[in-house]
Amino acid sequence: MDKTAFKAYYDKQRKLVDGFLAARMEKKGISSVDEAMAYSLLAGGKRLRPVILMATAEALGQKGYNYLPMACGLEMIHTYSLIHDDLPCMDDDDYRRGRLTNHKVYGEAMALLAGDGLLTLAFEVMLEQKNVPPSALIQAVRETAMCAGNFGMVGGQALDLTYADRAVNAEELRKMHQGKTGALFIAAVRGGAVLAGASSEQLLALTKYADLLGLAFQITDDILDVTGTAAELGKPIGSDAKNHKSTYVSLYGLEAAEKLAEKTCEEALSCLDSFDEGADPLRHITQMLCNKRS
Amino acid sequence: MDKTAFKAYYDKQRKLVDGFLAARMEKKGISSVDEAMAYSLLAGGKRLRPVILMATAEALGQKGYNYLPMACGLEMIHTYSLIHDDLPCMDDDDYRRGRLTNHKVYGEAMALLAGDGLLTLAFEVMLEQKNVPPSALIQAVRETAMCAGNFGMVGGQALDLTYADRAVNAEELRKMHQGKTGALFIAAVRGGAVLAGASSEQLLALTKYADLLGLAFQITDDILDVTGTAAELGKPIGSDAKNHKSTYVSLYGLEAAEKLAEKTCEEALSCLDSFDEGADPLRHITQMLCNKRS
Numbered sequence: 001m002d003k004t005a006f007k008a009y010y011d012k013q014r015k016l017v018d019g020f021l022a023a024r025m026e027k028k029g030i031s032s033v034d035e036a037m038a039y040s041l042l043a044g045g046k047r048l049r050p051v052i053l054m055a056t057a058e059a060l061g062q063k064g065y066n067y068l069p070m071a072c073g074l075e076m077i078h079t080y081s082l083i084h085d086d087l088p089c090m091d092d093d094d095y096r097r098g099r100l101t102n103h104k105v106y107g108e109a110m111a112l113l114a115g116d117g118l119l120t121l122a123f124e125v126m127l128e129q130k131n132v133p134p135s136a137l138i139q140a141v142r143e144t145a146m147c148a149g150n151f152g153m154v155g156g157q158a159l160d161l162t163y164a165d166r167a168v169n170a171e172e173l174r175k176m177h178q179g180k181t182g183a184l185f186i187a188a189v190r191g192g193a194v195l196a197g198a199s200s201e202q203l204l205a206l207t208k209y210a211d212l213l214g215l216a217f218q219i220t221d222d223i224l225d226v227t228g229t230a231a232e233l234g235k236p237i238g239s240d241a242k243n244h245k246s247t248y249v250s251l252y253g254l255e256a257a258e259k260l261a262e263k264t265c266e267e268a269l270s271c272l273d274s275f276d277e278g279a280d281p282l283r284h285i286t287q288m289l290c291n292k293r294s
Numbered sequence: 295m296d297k298t299a300f301k302a303y304y305d306k307q308r309k310l311v312d313g314f315l316a317a318r319m320e321k322k323g324i325s326s327v328d329e330a331m332a333y334s335l336l337a338g339g340k341r342l343r344p345v346i347l348m349a350t351a352e353a354l355g356q357k358g359y360n361y362l363p364m365a366c367g368l369e370m371i372h373t374y375s376l377i378h379d380d381l382p383c384m385d386d387d388d389y390r391r392g393r394l395t396n397h398k399v400y401g402e403a404m405a406l407l408a409g410d411g412l413l414t415l416a417f418e419v420m421l422e423q424k425n426v427p428p429s430a431l432i433q434a435v436r437e438t439a440m441c442a443g444n445f446g447m448v449g450g451q452a453l454d455l456t457y458a459d460r461a462v463n464a465e466e467l468r469k470m471h472q473g474k475t476g477a478l479f480i481a482a483v484r485g486g487a488v489l490a491g492a493s494s495e496q497l498l499a500l501t502k503y504a505d506l507l508g509l510a511f512q513i514t515d516d517i518l519d520v521t522g523t524a525a526e527l528g529k530p531i532g533s534d535a536k537n538h539k540s541t542y543v544s545l546y547g548l549e550a551a552e553k554l555a556e557k558t559c560e561e562a563l564s565c566l567d568s569f570d571e572g573a574d575p576l577r578h579i580t581q582m583l584c585n586k587r588s
Contacts, residue, residue: 109384
């Protein structure tokens with residue numbers, strides 16, 4: 001798969017996700033919270049987490065589009081976290097991806113409910129996943145909950161609050177980012193792997209890959225915040241480093257951070273060595289996130 | 295089962311729930327959000343929804359304590375909704391069950407995350423349910439998500455926001471309460487029924503029962519708000535009628551509301567006619583909620 005083929009592949013996957021999400025939101029609930037939910041969910045974006053989930057299934061010889069419900073549940077979780085993170089009591093942001101944030105349009109109370117609604121709908125949609133063994137679906141969704149909650153994303157956001165007023169050390173920074181952003185990468189990769197029937201060896205390699213991918217993503221993001229060439233790669237929540245003093249760049253310096261990003265990226269790629277060309281989309285995604293030529 | 299036996303039964307079930315929740319919260323996440331989650335989750339209360347789920351399983355000849363993970367997930371969902379509902383942008387309450395509300399102790403940002411964490415953990419815990427057919431578990435958890443989200447509880451809360459500044463008619467009031475409080479009763483009853491292997495006829499009767507139980511609960515709550523004898527029966531969120539002008543009492547008058555509550559309660563009980571004495575706990579719970587002598 002060359003760079004052109006990958007670009008076409010990524011666009012196609014993203015459109016599949018956009019289409020699934022738009023169609024699912026046509027099924028209306030009982031109130032106007034649906035509109036607030038759709039406003040943020042259907043605002044575009046790279047759809048990185050669902051594309052990673054589908055690409056992981058493809059690394060195991062399955063068709064990614066068979067796992068759209070599970071993949072799109074992840075995007076709903078990601079979107080709810082952005083809505084809640086933008087609220088006045090959190091980051092108090094007025095704009096997200098060039099549009100007014102949810103609470104600026106619908107008010108704080110409705111934005112709170114829109115986030116709650118998306119988090120809840122995520123589980124409903126993931127559990128609509130068909131054509132997989134029920135026990136695999138239970139495992140994948142349970143692990144996703146673990147990655148999204150106090151053991152993962154929510155825990156990382158709470159650490160970020162705790163660290164708000166002080167500099168953190170390298171270990172604390174890593175732990176915070178493993179929760180805030182890394183955990184959903186792990187949910188994406190492991191979710192795709194579990195549903196696609198990965199062996200325990202494959203699952204181990206892919207879990208390590210996901211952890212390194214999340215780390216490379218975060219270091220690169222910190223670098224781009226400094227060098228100012230931030231392509232919009234589905235930036236992680238609170239990634240503008242305004243809430244805490246420490247980033248990988250502030251801790252290590254720009255040059256060392258760049259070397260660390262490159263090394264981490266190579267280590268992530270090496271976790272895919274035992275996979276055939278079915279893993280090419282994952283390889284390209286890795287390089288894309290590490291901002292290297294692919 | 296007489297009244298004394300029921301009291302002993304209810305106390306035992308409640309203690310099982312309290313014990314499960316306390317033990318589950320011993321498993322710590324990565325941050326201090328766990329403490330904020332435990333503060334509200336382990337604050338006591340009637341544990342009404344989990345007890346109803348377990349009592350429904352018993353109406354079908356199964357042991358209620360076998361379904362503690364599923365039952366306690368419901369309590370986590372109920373608790374998260376209380377935390378978010380108490381936030382300044384919602385009801386702005388300082389006290390809940392005689393204790394400071396979550397955000398008064400931990401701050402708004404952490405309370406927001408504690409609610410998010412409990413909602414997420416609910417799904418993790420429900421999916422830990424063992425000794426049921428995997429497909430039944432998937433159905434029960436998926437339906438619970440539907441009842442908790444924009445089709446149910448979150449939708450009802452959004453309707454409440456929409457209705458905040460005006461009187462509502464009987465149909466609007468019913469729809470709002472079906473979402474805000476009724477949907478979780480349906481999740482409790484159907485969750486227990488699906489896991490315990492109910493036939494489609496039994497499921498139909500129990501679903502109708504749950505809908506009527508939720509209605510009777512709400513009318514009774516509106517009456518108790520007026521007559522001032524509010525026993526703490528796991529009051530539904532926002533039940534103090536301060537946010538909207540209409541209640542069953544304001545719409546129908548006190549006397550007619552009392553008659554409607556009694557009639558609804560009797561209709562709910564009649565849905566249980568085809569069940570044997572295994573449904574006695576459900577019958578007693580119904581009478582308890584309708585504030586009648588049992």
